[in-house]
Structure formats: structure tokens, C-alpha cells
Amino acid sequence: MTQAAMERRQVLTFLGALAAAGFVVPRVALANWDKTAFDAKTMDDALKAFGAGAPADSGDVQIIASDIAENGAVVPVQAVSKLPKTERIAILVEKNPNMLAAAFDIGPDTIPEVTARIKMGQTSNVMVLVKADGKFYATAKEIKVTLGGCGG
């Protein structure tokens, strides 16, 4: 057996063990999807899963979003980091059942500004968490979710 084949076999065994342990293994292996972080039900747990502990408030982290969302199903959010060596940007919604909405790995050529659209079950603080040069920074903003339409 070649070295490469052996390594491959070890990987397969590892995936098999995960499957046996009850993990769902998708057809395409996911490089980064962090189940612990996405399953976190409290802000502390979510931050812990990131290894963030207590991130420092930073004016260099910005969250660009309207103060009010006409509908919680689609809330446009732009997350911006002005910090050098930004590696990761995450968007968290405090009052959602699962806090973490998205995490973006920022490559060296990528400008640390990402726009996404998130769901919000109710009015809540939305937090942008940034990992830059190994340290964590954050900022938060309240977005009001209004009841719209005729309610019928």
C-alpha cells in the first residue's frame, strides 16, 4: 500500500468513526463548518466555540444595517472590519434560537467587508465578531423587526 493510499484510508476510517458516533457526514466533506458554534444556544457558548471568550469592543468593527427591518425574514447586514490581518468575520443574532448566522474566512486578498442577509425572529442585537491577528473584536447594533402587512 502506498503512503497516499494509507493516508486516505485513515481519513476514511476517521469519517466512519464520526458516522458511527451519530454525526451526519455529508457527501462532500466540509472543511470548516463548525457544528458546535452553529448549535450554540447562548452568546457565551457561541463565543466559546470560536475561542473568542470576551471580545473587545472596537470602533474598527462596523455593522451597516438599517435600524428597522420591514420583515425579519430578510435583514440585509454588511459587516466591515478595518483591522489589519482580519482572518474571520462572524455575524451573530442575540435573540435567534441559534445565535450564529454566518462566519466568513477572509483571505489575504479579500477586503474584510461582506454583505449577507439574515433572518431575525424578533427585534434583537446583532453582533459582528472579528478575529484579527489572533485576537477577537466585536460591535453590536439593535435592529428592530416590525410587524407588517395587514396581519391577515
Place this chain on the structure above:
Amino acid sequence: MGNPMKIRASAKDGVTEIKVLMSHEMETGQRKDASGTVIPAWFINEVTAKLDGKTVMQAQWGPSISKNPYLAFKVKGGKAGDKVSVTWVDSKGDTRTDEATVT
């Protein structure tokens, strides 16, 4: 699998802006259908974007990303004619890749 994405990429002053619309239900797993049965979670959980073959963005998503997701970001470098490719993988293991040319 899945329906095509709509990818727009444009280069200006040494920066390429990439905008992607994806067709996906993004089911949270918390909704019920008319008969009261929980609709199982089903959402895109990884997105990878490449510019000229080089990975420039990797995103991990949870079910709190809106249905028919939109993602926009900017990359240093890139020029008209470069290829952009975007791949998503969802929680059922389905995947789809689409390409576009930078304008």
C-alpha cells in the same frame, strides 16, 4: 443539483466586486407545514468562491441566512475576463458550482 446561481463580478480600480444570488430554501428546521409536521432543516452551510482558480472567500452558514441567499464581497486584484466560480454545499450534501466572467 439545485437551480443556477446568478453571479455578477466587476473589476474597477484594482478591486473585483463579486455578488452572488443563490437559489435555496434555507429551511430552519423550526417551521411546521400545514399538517403540523416539522419541516426538516435544509440549508447551505458552506460557500467557496474562487477568482482565477484561487480561493478568495470561504463562508460557513447556519439556517439563519435568508432564503435565496445573497452574498457580496470585494477582492483585491482581478481584471475583466478573469473567471469567478462559486460553489455551495448544503446540509443534505447537495452541491452546485456556477461560473461567471469578470467584466
Place this chain on the structure above:
Amino acid sequence: MKHAMKHAAFLAALLLAGPALSETKVAPSWGPGADDAAFTRMLAASFKDKGIAKIDRLTQDETQAFCSDPEAAASPAAAEKRLRIEAANLATVKWPSDGKWLGDWKEGEKIAQSGRGNTWTDKPGEPNGGNCYNCHQISPTEISYGTIGPSLLQYGALRGRDEETMKAAWAKIYNAKSANACSNMPRAGHMGILGETQIKHLMALLFDPNSPVNAQSNSAKSGPAQ
């Protein structure tokens, strides 16, 4: 009053039939003098029963028929008829059976918030909402309110709580056409949208001194945080 309603119906029929009123300066293809047969044919062919919403809902009563030609209804010539329609609607008002005007404002707030009920996707038997916030500003804390109707902020505090004021508010909620023949507001009691207890709760939302509607001086602080 029954007689007045019958009379109104007769007038409405005349209005729709047209020829007698052909001197009004409305385009003959619409309003009085219009080709009523074509319109009736279109209605019949275009709608179908769905859920609790049956096609008989298209059959108008005299108030609806009168108000479906707003220009004619608002004209000086129709002044007398407007008064007759208002009187006929006022006569339908059922006053509180125990003589008490006010219920629980907290329940009233819930009813005011809800827009549920009476559509073809609603099931029969479930309580209807009042749809109030769709058109009115009510509690200062709810920023998502409509503007088709006037603001009801400080309703009781501004108007007082004497018998006449309460009676007028009750009549307005029970049958809005009693005060204004072609008001945009539904006739909540008359049409069976809300029951007596629900109307009492809405009355409390408007009049109870503890209702947020009448809250003192917190209006300045209660706007959006930013």
C-alpha cells in the same frame, strides 16, 4: 328605521339603474348610468367560493352600494341620503348588555394588534382580530401603525370619559357607518367581526387611564431607541 333602510335600498337600486339620475355629470360607462349588466356579468364570471369566503359576499347592502360610487355619495345632492344611511346604521348598534363600557385594555391591545379573520384562509369559529393598528396609531410603543384612520393616542385623556363620549366611541366601533356613511372603517359589531366582550376590551384600550394609549408624558421617551 326598518322603513328607512328599505327606502335607502330603493334609492340605491335607482342609483344603480341609472336613467333617472342621468343628469349627474359622471361618465356613462361608470357610476350612475353605467352598463350595469356588463359589470354584473363580469362579477359573476370572475369570482368563486373559497373556504368561508363565498360569492354571496359580493351582494351589496344599501350602504355598500351607495358608497361604491364615492363621487356621487359625497355630492351635495346625496346629503340627505347620507344622513338616512347613518341613521339606519346607528339603529343597528347593540349597546353593552350589562351597561358596562370597559373591559380589559391588555386584551384590547391584543385584539387591536390582530388582523386575523374572515379571509378564505381563516377557519370558521376562531376569534377575529380588530385590525386596528392597520389604520390607527394607538399605543405609543407600537411604531408599526397605519394612517388611514386618525391617531388614537391619548384618546380617553383628550376626550374625557363621560357617558356621551363612551357611547359615541362604542357606536363608532360597533357600526362605523353610524357616524359617517362611507367611512373606511368596517362595521365590527354589525357585521359580526367582533363580539360585545371584544368591543369592551377595545373601549378599555381607548379609555382606561392605565392603558398605554392614555399614558402621561411617556410619549417623548417611547419612540425608537435610535
Place this chain on the structure above:
Amino acid sequence: MDRVSVGIAAFLAVSAAVATAAYAQQKDAAQEGIEAYREALQDGNPAELFELSGEELWKTPAGPKKDSLEKCDLGLGPGVVKGAYAQLPRYFADTDRVQDLESRLLTCMETLQGKDPKPYVEASFTAPPKEEMIALAAYVSGQSKDDPITVKPKHPKEQAMYDLGKRMFYYQGGPYDFACATCHGQEGTRIRLQDLPYIPGQKGAAAGWGSWPAYRVSSGQMWSMQWRLNDCFRQQRFPEPVYTSDATIALSMYMAANASGETMKTPGIKR
């Protein structure tokens, strides 16, 4: 804060301009927030995904005749899609009817592809046959984006349709006494925080007519004009309008003709 002035201002429905201090600020902040929200939605309208699938449906042979819709005459001649939606509804001699986009699509599906329109008419708006109609409507309407709305009833049947539409607009019924006009017959009002287009006026008619079909963020669904009207009647507590029935086409003619001269902004994106 002068309470009396607030009461009067609200009564006159000009409170935004007149009312002072707190209430005015509160209203402005909420409305500014909503406007910023709508602005943020404009970039990246998922309706584009439906335009893509509609274009594919348009070009793919289907039905018993195994033909595409590419020769469909939407009013500007067979095969002309660009600009066609901005000039609908209109009278078509071959059917001797005034038709909106969706009824005309049904005609083409029947004549070119040999399809039976019945299942398309009867299916619910979330069922596959209607999904096809909606995708096609998204595609065709997108080909009139930024074009001037040009609908001027000339043919007697177009004029009759306009008049019927106007009458339908003001027709009250149901347990709530609602007509279209109840919500769309006054200028500058809103339901909750949603501005209500004033349909009898040109700008308001365009705000309504000119932005459907639209992607609805609240449901994540693409809605055609027929679906929009259907749900208006639901909320009006009316019985259900038949898909592409004359009442819906008459209302469409009333809106489109009132909006004529303004700009098509289709497909739109809405709450």
C-alpha cells in the same frame, strides 16, 4: 408637546408635516429606518433567479406540440419580448379579448405548445403549474425593466375594460365593506408601515402596477400581478378571483392606464 395640536394634526392626516417634537421624530425615525431597509434590498433581487428559470421555460420546447414560446405574440409581434410587458394589457384580435400578460401566456401555451390551460388556471399559486406562469412572468416583465409604461385604451374593448376596472376598484362588498379604494383611494396613507399606492393617480398607479411581478422577502416567494391581485381580494375578504378572469384584467387595465407614462421597474422586490 402640545397634545391638542397633535390630535388635530393626526386628524388632518398631515401630522408628518405639522406635528412637533416627539411624535414627529418617532414617525420620521421609523420611516427613515424602513427606507434604509428597502434601499439595502435593491442590490441583489432574488427575482433574478426566477427570470433565469423563466427564460429557460420560454425557450424550451414543451407540450404536445413540442414547441417553445419563442414565437408568442405578446402584442408587439411574434417573438418580441423586449418592451412587451410595458404595453400590456391590450386588445388581441386573435382572441377578441383584452389580455394581461398571464392570460396571454396561457393563449400562447395553448396555441403554440398545445397545452390545456385549465390546470394552469386551477392550480394554487404555490403549485408547479403556477410556478411556471410566475417564472415566465418574471422573465417577460424583466425585459421591460426601465421602459415607459404605455397603455392607452383606444379599442372599444380596451375602453370598456378600463371602465369596468374603475368600477371594480370602487366596488365594496364582504363583511368588512372593503373595496380596493378603501386602502388605495387616498393619497399618502399606509397600512402598518407599508405605504399604500394611490391607484387613481399616475405615480401611485405606477408604484403598484410598475413594480409587480415582485420577489417578496416576507415569504421568499416570487409573486406575479395575478397573485398580487388574488391576495388583495383575500385581504379584502372577498371570494377568490378566478385566475386571469376579467375582473383581474379590468383592474390591471385600470392600473396600467393610470400609470401610463411612468417607468416599469420590474421585477420588483417587496416586503
